[in-house]
Amino acid sequence: MDLYRNPLYYDIAFSWELESEIAFLKEVFDEHVPFPVERLLEPACGSGRFLRELPSHDIEAVGYDISPEMVSFARGSIERAGLASKAQVLPGDMRSARFDPPFDAALNSINSFCYLLTDADVEAHLAATADSLRSGAVYVVHFSMALETDQPGEVSTWEMERDDVRVVTHWSIEEEDREAGVGTHLCRMEVDDNGDRSVFEDRHRLKVWTDEGFRRMLESSGFTLVGIRGDGYTYDRVPLETRITGDMGNHYFILKRR
Secondary structure (H helix, E strand, O other): OHHHHOHHHHHHHOOOOOHHHHHHHHHHHHHHOOOOOOEEEEEOOOOOHHHHHHHHHOOEEEEEEOOHHHHHHHHHHHHHOOOOOOEEEEEOOOOOOOOOOOEEEEEEOOOHHHHOOOHHHHHHHHHHHHHOEEEEEEEEEEEOOOOOOOOOOOEEEEEEEEOOEEEEEEEEEEEEEOOOOEEEEEEEEEEEEOOEEEEEEEEEEEEOOOHHHHHHHHHOOOEEEEEEEEOOOOOOEEOOOOOOOHHHOOEEEEEEEO
């Protein structure tokens, strides 16, 4: 996919500030984890945005990603920031990556969890992640459920710029097949790199979750759903019994390691 073979443009496109999100995560840790969160695991860490920011909040971070380009970029950015003793990135597959000693918490951001397309892949990932976490740790998973009232096709567009490189990103859901449990997302990036213009466009197959299917899957996993928070800068608490749909936007699902 072009998006994940161009880590600099990806890093710029998704470079919104993380201070409020990290403050929210620390609030979640204080509420749900019975010990200090000093080490965090990030599956599908991408270009390493969280890995570079968490050390300033006294959290050491290890991330992994299946994309060699992302791993190389993240490693270089960590080294240039002088954070190699507090942050690390490794190649890894969400279906099999395991770590020891276990971590205090884990984070999976921006729908990356939904790249696990089959039930077997999801079960393998949750088992591997549970094995990589201490009992009582939390795994914060950020994604969107299936749409119900809204129709696929609405385009989200945003623009970010750094060092005279401007990236305009258009993201839309082309279709969702709830019966098959798979949807197609279209990403188009228009890049102006110091006057050199290019366009990248690719499609992403993502798992389509229903609230019922997600909760049913958790029953046989090593995790319990202990909290739901809304997206955006307020991170509103959502009653645990609320039936979540994609029309309500992305949510943070707080899973506690049994």
